[in-house]
Amino acid sequence: MNPPKVGLITFGDDRTHEWENYFRGLTVPRHQKAIEYFRRLPIELHALDEVARPKEQIDQQVDELKAAGVESFIAHIPCWTSPNLVVRGVQRMDVPTVLVSNKEPGTHGSVGLFGAAGALDQIGKPHLRIREDFDGPHAGDIQRQTLPLFRAASAVARLRGKVFGLYGGRSLGIDTGTFDPMQWRRQFQVDVEHIDQLEIVRRADLVSDEKAEQMVSWLADNVHSIAYDDQGLTPAKLEHQVRCYLATKKINAEKGLDFVGVKCHPELSGHYVPQCITAAFMPGPYDAEGEKEPTMMACEADGDAALTMELLKSVSGGKSVLFMDVSYIDDEALTFYLPNCGAISTWYASRSDDPAANLRKVEVRPAMRAGGGAITYFTCAPGPLTLARLYRKAGEYQMAIMTGDVIDLPQGKYERFVEARGKHQLPTVFVKATVDLETFTGEFASNHILGVAGAYVDELVHVCRLLDIPAVFMNRGEE
Numbered sequence: 516m517n518p519p520k521v522g523l524i525t526f527g528d529d530r531t532h533e534w535e536n537y538f539r540g541l542t543v544p545r546h547q548k549a550i551e552y553f554r555r556l557p558i559e560l561h562a563l564d565e566v567a568r569p570k571e572q573i574d575q576q577v578d579e580l581k582a583a584g585v586e587s588f589i590a591h592i593p594c595w596t597s598p599n600l601v602v603r604g605v606q607r608m609d610v611p612t613v614l615v616s617n618k619e620p621g622t623h624g625s626v627g628l629f630g631a632a633g634a635l636d637q638i639g640k641p642h643l644r645i646r647e648d649f650d651g652p653h654a655g656d657i658q659r660q661t662l663p664l665f666r667a668a669s670a671v672a673r674l675r676g677k678v679f680g681l682y683g684g685r686s687l688g689i690d691t692g693t694f695d696p697m698q699w700r701r702q703f704q705v706d707v708e709h710i711d712q713l714e715i716v717r718r719a720d721l722v723s724d725e726k727a728e729q730m731v732s733w734l735a736d737n738v739h740s741i742a743y744d745d746q747g748l749t750p751a752k753l754e755h756q757v758r759c760y761l762a763t764k765k766i767n768a769e770k771g772l773d774f775v776g777v778k779c780h781p782e783l784s785g786h787y788v789p790q791c792i793t794a795a796f797m798p799g800p801y802d803a804e805g806e807k808e809p810t811m812m813a814c815e816a817d818g819d820a821a822l823t824m825e826l827l828k829s830v831s832g833g834k835s836v837l838f839m840d841v842s843y844i845d846d847e848a849l850t851f852y853l854p855n856c857g858a859i860s861t862w863y864a865s866r867s868d869d870p871a872a873n874l875r876k877v878e879v880r881p882a883m884r885a886g887g888g889a890i891t892y893f894t895c896a897p898g899p900l901t902l903a904r905l906y907r908k909a910g911e912y913q914m915a916i917m918t919g920d921v922i923d924l925p926q927g928k929y930e931r932f933v934e935a936r937g938k939h940q941l942p943t944v945f946v947k948a949t950v951d952l953e954t955f956t957g958e959f960a961s962n963h964i965l966g967v968a969g970a971y972v973d974e975l976v977h978v979c980r981l982l983d984i985p986a987v988f989m990n991r992g993e994e
Contacts, residue, residue, distance in 0.1 A: 516808065516833025519669035522585035523553060523562040524576050524604055526596040526627075529569050538594045541622050542566055545593035545649075549615070552649040553589065556658055557832070558665055561585050568596075570603055577607045587611045587668035589661075590642075592631060595623040601631035605640060611668040611981060613643040613661055618651070641980065663830075667977030670829030675704035677825070678771055682763070683712035683778025683816050691906065691961040692776075692817035702912070702982070703822070708770055712778050716787055718762035719755060730757045733803035737874040738891075747887035753879070756792040756888050759783075760802075763793050767810060774811035774825045776818055780856075788888035790814070791857035795877075795891040798824065799835045799860040801870040809835045813963075814856060819905045820963045823914070827903060827967040830974035835860040837895070837966040839944055841959070845928075846952055851919070852932065853964065854941035857882055857890035863921075863944070864893045866968060883939045894929075895921050895944040901971045902946070905984075906960035912982075915959055916975050917989035919948030951991045958987055 525546040528538045546566050553560045561583045567573045580588070588608045590601055593616060605612050614635075616628035628646060635642050643664055647657050685693050696707040731754055735741060743749060767775060775797070777783075779790045796802045797812040811828055813821035817838075824836040837860060839853035864876040878892040897920065904915045924932065924945045933940065944966065979986040 516829075517559065518832070519558045519587065519665040520583065520585045521553065521558045521560050521587050521589060521665050522580035522583070522608065522610075523549060523560060523589040523591060524573070524580070525549060525566045525591040525593065526573070526601050526604065527566040527568040528594065528596050529600060534568065542594050545617065545622075546591065548649045549589070549591045549593070552654070552657065556662065558662075567604070570600060573600060573604045574607060577604055581608065585610065586672040587613070587665050590614050590631065592616045592627040593622055593624050595627045596631075598627070598630035598634045601627075602634045602638070602640075605635060605642070606638075610672070611664060611977075612640070613645060613664060615645045615647075615657070617648045618646060619648065663971075663973035664977050666830045666832070666971075666974045667981060670826050670974070670978055671981045673829060674825065676706075677773040678706045678708055679818065679821060680767060680770060680772035680775035681707055681709050681816060681818065682715060682775060683782075686778045686780045686815035689815055689817065689962065691963070692813075692815055692820065694818035698910075699818075699822070705822070708772060710766065710770070712783060714766065715759050715762050715777070715790070716783070718766060719758035722758045722761045722765075726761055727754055727758050730761065730803035734874075734879065737871050738877045738879050739875055741879040741889075742881060744881050746881070747884075748879075748881035748889050749887070752788055752888045753792075756788045756790070759788060759790055760793040760796060763790075763797065764810075772810075774821050776813040776816040776821045778816040779814060784882070784884040784886050786886055788886050789857050789882050789884050789890070791882060791888065791890045794838070794855070794858035795861050798838070799862045808833065809860075811836055813838055815963075817963050819907070819961070820965055823903055823905045823965045826975070826978055827901070827965060827971070830971050830978065831967045831969055834967050834969070835862040837863060837900075837944060839964050839966065841962055841964050844952065849948060849950060849952075850922070850924070851946040851948060851950075852943060853946060853966075854943040856941060857884075859891075859895070859942045859944070861891060861893070863895040863968070866896045866898055880940065891942060892940060893942050894923070895942075897921050897923055898968055899970055900944075900946055900966045900968060901975070902948075902964055902966040903975055904959070904961055904964050908960065913985045913987050914975065914979050915987045915989055916972055917948055917950055917955075918970065918972060919946040919950070921945065922947045949991050950989045955989050959989070
């Protein structure tokens with residue numbers, strides 16, 4: 516996934532006498548340091564060599580950065596500059612902005628920073644302020660504060676114009692999976708393409724035998740086991756599931772779908788095959804054809820879940836995202852048991868960049884559905900997880916945000932969980948989280964929750980601010 520596109524302009528004093536006799540020598544070296552610093556970060560930096568001083572030069576630089584498609588803006592103010600010129604550049608750029616200055620006593624940088632920041636506050640222009648030296652002992656704080664904003668700005672910018680593919684409609688009466696397509700248009704600038712899910716079945720028959728056999732063989736060679744039972748899970752059923760995945764992948768490409776939701780229950784799972792192979796590989800970074808960009812997919816046609824997944828994918832730099840049910844909470848151990856009805860991204864089996872390392876831990880087991888077919892069974896590998904969910908109250912969006920660690924459940928507890936579930940074993944994520952359970956129970960507004968490997972709370976907070984959506988924190992002590 517392409518890194519965030521960030522523009523940088525260093526603003527200088529536009530008075531000729533003061534510039535030539537004092538501020539040039541302080542500003543130009545710091546302009547170069549700024550470029551060197553930000554080019555070391557995982558972003559695509561766009562900056563011009565010259566310091567911008569008169570308004571005509573500021574306008575020219577802004578227009579060049581806009582033409583490059585920058586998604587966020589660094590207004591670098593190393594010394595004094597007229598605040599109205601910074602405001603001019605920020606307004607003309609009109610993207611999420613960070614003001615950066617330094618702590619040097621001889622630069623008058625703080626005067627320039629607070630003069631510009633105060634003016635932006637007066638006109639209601641949100642921005643992030645940073646006062647730190649690029650080569651000082653706390654230079655890392657600049658990266659720590661700016662990267663989440665850059666990622667969030669990129670995620671919001673790239674959401675605009677995306678197309679969500681809705682295969683089918685409301686599944687199993689899950690009202691929280693439904694959404695208003697025109698609200699999405701207005702609020703997120705996302706289009707919705709509706710496809711009958713029987714199109715998946717029709718197109719599955721058109722998948723070439725060669726492609727279907729390639730993926731079935733790839734599964735057989737790489738997964739831990741395939742538990743054919745000559746009843747529900749037969750070679751023919753697994754092949755049909757593979758064909759459904761390949762057909763969905765082809766439809767997505769033809770229609771330009773950026774992320775999708777598939778109804779599945781009860782028609783496909785009851786009369787054809789469940790779409791578990793699709794759910795296992797669509798949101799992951801590989802399949803039998805090799806590496807690929809993950810395409811976020813929500814089961815049960817849950818639109819708000821898919822939208823959350825797309826944002827988590829973006830802020831994490833393109834990672835695979837988990838779609839899970841809030842199935843059981845061990846209150847005493849503060850552990851969430853989060854399965855899915857048949858598949859989650861296999862990348863989480865080992866969190867490895869090597870597909871074989873992940874698939875070795877995946878068992879293909881019979882699905883407990885009338886249509887037969889397979890599920891992909893495993894427990895997720897340990898590691899940090901950021902969880903989130905977009906949901907609506909009285910039509911207004913909020914985002915629940917929480918963090919936790921995926922754990923290996925103690926053997927005794929795991930055995931009791933397996934016994935309690937009986938035949939209906941599912942892939943599961945066990946998450947230890949210091950969550951305020953009273954807040955979670957009273958506030959969380961869906962049976963589905965989404966998660967991505969790593970820590971991205973700051974990014975999600977910025978996303979919520981940029982989208983004007985309240986962030987609701989579920990962990991204890993957060994607000």
